[in-house]
Amino acid sequence: MSKYGGYQGKILKIDLSTRNISDYEITDSERELYLGGKILAAKIIYDNIKRKIDAFDPENLLVITTGPLNGLLAPCSSRFNISGISPLTGLLTSSNCGGTFGMKLKAAGYDALIVTGKSKERIYIEINDDKVEFKNADSLWGKECMATQEELQNMQANPKLKTGKIVIGPAGENLVRYACILSDERAAGRGGLGAVMGAKNLKAITVQGTHKIEVKEKEKYQALIKKWIEYLRKHPLTGNQLPRLGTAGLIAPMQAKNILSTKNFSSGRFDKFESVSGEVLAEKYLVKNSGCISCPIHCTRVVSVNGKNVKGPELETLGLLGPNILNDNLEAILRWNYLLDELGMDTISFAGTLSFAMELNEKGMWDNGLEFGKIDKIDELIHDVAYRNGEVAYYIGEGSRIVSKKFGGSEFAGNVKGMELAAYEPRAAVGQGLGYAVSNRGGCHLNGGYNVILEGLGLSANQYTPKGKASFTMMFQDLMEAVSAGGSCLFTTYAIFPPSLIEKPNSKLTRFINKAIPHLGSAVALANRFPGILSLNLPTLFPHPLAISYATGMKLNFGKLKRIGERGYNLERIINLTLGMTCEDDSLPKRLTDERQQPDNKRSKVPLKKLKKTYYRVRGWDKLGRPTKSLIRRLRLPKDSAAQIYGAKAN
């Protein structure tokens, strides 16, 4: 039980080996410290995994968590989190998903679900409020993601009542290291947790329930939500650009700013970028836009593939299956995106491994028949990867790090810590480069802090200077961490930029701010160090802490939420250090740090050494990138965490 609203106060733990079902206890003070979502999941994983384990070990956990706003009709609040040890990185991964599973889990009376062990038979789990059943999944095994979900729906006692589901496709069953988990059409894409489900012989989980969720200050909450939705609908990004162009609208500005990863991250521009842009997508292929439940933004593209309306590609998929493999055939990308979803694979990691394989082939390091710009065999390859047919497909299903260990080329293998990079070429956005390198889950743009929003995709601060970037990286990482833990989609945070800054990029004020950003590093570092100075609420620009406060009864503000994010980020770091990560792993492929992107621009590479040094300092980490003992105390992180990373004598 919990004294707080917004929570159901109950966490369900299921051991697949013993089929034991139990309640997992957490206290209200843990809720205050770790909030929910990916941060709460990190705490659960920290408490249960104290040594390096293989991702496919039955001991690995799948921790599915919600945040206090999930299910309370706040904007974009269907998003839930899945965490575990990643088969790609061997480290902690967390992946956010916009399907209905999280809301339904809460309706069944649970804030989170922990799955451990390994089932002997292929099964799925059916949860109806307190009733948990293990069901045979032989008839579902081998089925694609949508067909699996349809069948599961039809098998419900009342098939008309939509149940929450998470499922894996053939790629998860066959342990493709970047297999994803789908809920409706939305994917928990990154980190390969679909393969962890596969290794547990778990095809799916369905959930249904009848519980209500308490809101502490209902009237205030509803009034705030109403205003929040109105603001998001009026804001130029969340009310206009994202609904109309989706994230795909970024292809053109990325091209303009040399940030569009091209030919396996060897350049930031692609001559034929327009063919795969959000504008052409909207003009030629968009059937309509849609969105996750309770989302007023509706950034999702609905497109037609083989006469069927399906979810269209995000920016990452367009960039990495377009320019990064020198492909300008948008129709093919729509098809591949759909296929990858159906088979249950992360589009980013597949595409990043593919472009790397193409370059290895071009350089004569791996004779695999894959060539830049040649796309006639990609459909077949996608199938083969999911079913692990043949050597080439098998290795592509292992991800670019394992491929580079086998065939060489690590200096141009586009991954960090084993996870493939997103579509932003960081040599023209060096703060984003830092973010990729230090991100807890590997080559992720969001967990990396999304500095690129200051470096050309929103504001236009100097793309090449390292100045100020470390402080902003920390600030954004912590905020996004906490927003995600609260249960909101990260896109709600874009509204923090006042409309006039976005709408008037040439105004004196915007130009002044762009110039000032690199010089604000010290001020931001101060706010990072003493978030108490941010003890304020911005009900319009950043209503998240206030909404969580009204829902739960906690007393949050901007600074306190930021602190929760910082705690989460450090806890994830501690878990990774426990799992064997070192500061050497905070790295980028050499191409991005040692080779100029533009021959005539000597600053067009990521000065990672310098950025990392400053970042460790502003984070309060030692030279080896470990949270110091005083930081651990200050953040009220688990008392034994110092011993975990410094050895038993640390306490």
Added chain:
Amino acid sequence: MIKVNFFGVLRLDYKVSSMDVECSKNVTELLERISSQKSIPIDRLISCSFYINGKPATIRSRVFDGDEVMVMSPVAGG
């Protein structure tokens, strides 16, 4: 002749992806011509970002015959 390519929601609003414009002065004049030919309010055009042959430009930048100009209404995020 200058080739102008449009991006961002402006392109969807005015259903214009590209056009050829006669202009030998600067971006401001180019925008005025676009505005009158396509009935796009000049304020809307002035708040865009501009790139001439792939290089960032301002409303004062010179344009020359054969240039390719990108006019992009404000875009952010992702």
